[in-house]
Amino acid sequence: MTGDAFRSLYTRLRDGARRADPRGALRHLTPERVVAAAARVRLGRTVSLAAPVDTRLGPDNPEPAEHRMLAPAAGETGAKGLHFALDRIAMNVHGDATSHLDALCHVLYDGELYDGVPASTVTPEGARALSVDLVAEGIVGRGVLLDIPRLRGVPWLEPGDWVTPDDLTAAEAAQGVRVSPGDLLFVRVGHRRRRDELGPWDVARERAGLHPDAVAFLAERQVSVLGGDGNNDTAPSVVADVAFPVHVLAIHALGVHLMDYLQFEELAPACADAGRWDFLCTVAPLRVPGATGSPVNPIAVL
Incomplete structure (x- = not known):
């Protein structure tokens, strides 16, 4: 995709989205749609969509999460009386091995955030607008999984491959499901299965994801949230001089919250x-005031 074609798509999607609403595309997720989603529960089975927090150094995890035990101290495990086990976790929220949600303040483009909010509102103390605070009450709605490797008859998409709008509509037809307004759309490319079976690799250089044209599908169906088992963006980027075009189009143009590096191998x-x-x-981000995102453990209830 040329730079001019990307700019044209960005402008069309931005101008077609209703602005002046800090919730972004979450405006499509109405209380009535939440109630309807709850009525879809049949089995009462819960499935996590998050990968385990990875504390190992690797080519896709140069800043691994830190999990450190603080207590019990030596000798306390066998001592009488009351003692506590304590630990501490620290992590790069937007790391390439961490299941996380991107807030609408995450993407700065042309000096602005979503809806024309000045990028200067993101300060060293945190974001003063469009932070993860917008979803402090959580996100609950109808989730839909479109499994692209299943559609193509492969275990995963190879790094550098991308998902097209035709892939999304073909997956709907093959799976007998249709993405509707307010939905949380999850697109499987098989990233986690490939990582589990072949080992981690430098995903900053090469990974499967969505083609920018696929974001028009999100706009047409009025999707509220997009989640992927990779970064959602393909690498290398298909757009010259825009490293993360799907992030720009989804978050910045449409106001769609993204979830990156989930896992769908149980779902x-x-x-x-x-x-x-x-x-x-259900998605329950941490309530960290001014944060640009949060680790998440989305739960599907079937």
């Missing part, structure tokens, strides 16, 4: 066993 077979690819989904 996909659970959906297949249940014979349905939609479910109630």
